[in-house]
Amino acid sequence: MRSASRGFSFWMKGLQAAALAVAVCFSLGASDAGSRFNDLGHRLMCTCGCAQLLGECNHVGCPESGREREELKTAIAAGKSDKEILDWFAAKYGATMLAAPTTKGFDLVAWIAPFAVFGAALLGTVLLVRRWSVGKTQAMAGSDLASVDPAERARLEKIRRETDSGSDGGF
């Protein structure tokens, strides 16, 4: 009992040390003002119809991307916020210039639906597992196996394991 308590204490200390290390390292984050152009360039689309992000559009003689990149640089230099810049581009070129739906109106559905479906599916799976587990417990309680003595049950289990060929992992 005492050794179990010592083991628990050891693991708790280990976890505390790891958490402290993580906190220290997180606090060392560096700032990079030059990355805004790159970041915003990857949140906008090129409007020439190439279906590429503005920051990645690279085809020769693209009539749009060069000018749009210059507009982006100008907006950043003017000290506008990310939201103001994105709104300005959306107003000038249309909503399709934004590389992802906004979080307003019907666009919000695009963001909510995946998480809603995931949450519902997760809940459904947990409930299903619990239901199937309960079914099994009840079935086991009512079966003849409950009356088999432990030694015999162990022997039957051994037979089951040895005869249970086929997949037990992988695919």
Place this chain on the structure above:
Amino acid sequence: MAAFGSFALLIALALAGYNLLAGTLALRLIATGQATRISPERLADTARRAGIASFAAVTAAAFALVWSVFTNDFSIAYILEHSNRALPAAYKFSALWSGQEGSLLLWAWLLAAYGFVLRLTHKTDVKLYAYAGTILAGIQAFFLAILCFAAPPFALFQGAIPDDGNGLNPLLQYPEMVIHPPMLYLGYVGFSVPFAFALGALMMRYPGEKWIKVTRVWTMVTWLFLTCGIFLGMHWAYAVLGWGGYWGWDPVENASFMPWLTGTAFLHSVMMQEKKGMMKSWNVWLIFSTFLLTLLGTLLTRAGLVSSVHAFAQSSIGTWFVVFMGVVLAVCIFTYILQRSHLQSEHHLESLVSRESSFLFNNLVLLTACFVILWGTLFPILSEYVEGSKVTVGAPFYNRVAIPIGLFLLFLTGVGPLLPWRAASLRAIRRNFVLPSIALWATVIVCLVAGVRPWKDGALDTGNFYALVAFALSAGVLTAILSEFLRGAGVIARQTGRNLIVGAWLLTRRNTRRYGGYIVHIGVVIIVIGLAGAAFNRSVESEMALHDKLVIGPYTLECAGFTQDANANYNSEFALLDVYKGGKRATELKRDGWLFHLIPLQMAPEKRIYLASGQPQTMVAIHSVLEWDLYVVYEGTNPDTGQPIIKAFLNPLVGWIWAGLVVLVFGTLLALVPALSPATAAVRVPARAPIEPALKGGIA
């Protein structure tokens, strides 16, 4: 040749139609036991033979098209549009799938080839194969009908025949494009076979789980082809498109990824059916969905429903696919409702923490990922319908939504194999999870110390955060899998008196499915590490005059010259860049016969202008080492200064993606190899207490 090809397609359609109708009639007569003048078994056999003959007819049509490409028969409109005289021979084959009609012909031919193999091996289970063959004939008849009436590949060019063709799309003139589309199609088309078996087994109320064993090889081979096709496409995008990435969440890329996800879910969940008799309905619907998603992928590619960079082969045959998908879905639903009593499963789980549960969660995550991608792909259409205006759903959406789901899947990849069947005791969990947990947290600390910062300017940097989580989970999963290997190998080594390596080999041979699967998981982990490297990509762009330098990471590129070249197919201009690393000239291995030499590294990014089409094309120069790729693009010349513009990327860990694929392929092939049976000898012992009644009581 055009008349021969068209005639061959008509014959093939007639044969597939006969296969479908005669096969259906024969199976109906067999099922009802109705007495007829002609034996239903003989009728079914004639249907099977018609199916075999249709393969010969489609092969003849495909041959006619390839022949026409090689003989520059520009009287055929398709050849005129997709080939030219100067096109190199290897790319003349690519012309077969570079356009709508040709790619549909390739689809029909591959389907006929799969059907041919299936019908030749019908003795495995005559009745089940008859059902599957008839269903395949139905799918084949659909594709042949499109080829004969909606998208004929042998349609003649109207008017004066030009002396030369328009040439192949330059994007397709790359070695991988000779194998990427056929590989992808082998995957797409291949899922028709497990679909046909599943539907056939349901229609005939096939007893037991044997149909899964019969289709396992088909499903795995198909999955492998699809996997290779997707990765070849990624590598092609990386090496040809010149944007420094390999996956752009383009609708057509998504279309290939969705059936892969459901196919992967199926490969995992069928084990539950084999082992426990569970999830029968679920498995049937998984394979139905996979097949429907392959059709949806084709619909997206062909019909131009959503905007895509894959604009090689768009047309108006979308209606055909929508109708066919509707028919397939109706048949699936009708059959399921009619036969669902046959799929009743015994659902028993002993614990939430067990291998069985992990399979359920694995399926949940894979299916959610599939939904997210389908949702993102179709949302612009939905938005246009509801709001009247389209929106773009691009990489930022998927990166935010799909990556967390992918990381959860990676977590399950490590946890699942560590959990025993039925129930996991606390002791087993502690024993199995201590090492992976240590590896995971050690990796977090090492990454943080090495400078991977999940925060920037006081806010969460999602790219770095996901990369950190991916590295940590990968370390945990790798440790989990390797410790499983070592534990088993240690037991075998002790039993046989051999060393650990031989023990690991014997262990793998004794259960190729399990350990082949583990190797596949190792491949997935290596791929994830490679993908996580994208968070640290860097790039720099500059005009470069002679002897100008460009610095990126530890590399310095010095312009040694610019030159031009020309051949019958294209004109090209390229830069010659000497590469220095840490002040010294970088080197690369060059093969000379059987020997390898270290030579100074010079990169030559290129830009080509294809003469027939007048279209430009980049040829990226890539220097790949374990830690990163130095990726250099010749972007063209500045019209004002006349100087070339060079863009260089430093993409960490990209090589790991391709290495992971190799491991994944090896693991899959290993899982296909039959396991080594342990040597056994019969030993007579006196009978103990009878076990039969007890077996009947609850174990059997």
